[in-house]
């Protein structure tokens with residue numbers, strides 16, 4: 860009975876934080892224009908390849924989350 864050496868190979872995990880200067884969020888959004896170019900990583904807020912709709916949605920979310928700027932929302 861032969862036992863094939865199948866020691867699990869560690870996946871290529873490495874630390875990649877958002878590359879935006881001063882941002883220490885986890886870079887979970889990667890983008891690479893081609894396989895020859897190393898993937899660059901950003902957090903969602905700084906990810907520069909969002910669609911227009913995604914950008915607008917994030918903008919609304921950030922504006923709503925600004926502390927000290929209470930938005931007066933008239934609800935009828």
Ligand SMILES: [Zn+2]
Pocket residue numbers: 877878879882883884901902903904905
């Ligand atoms: Zn960031």
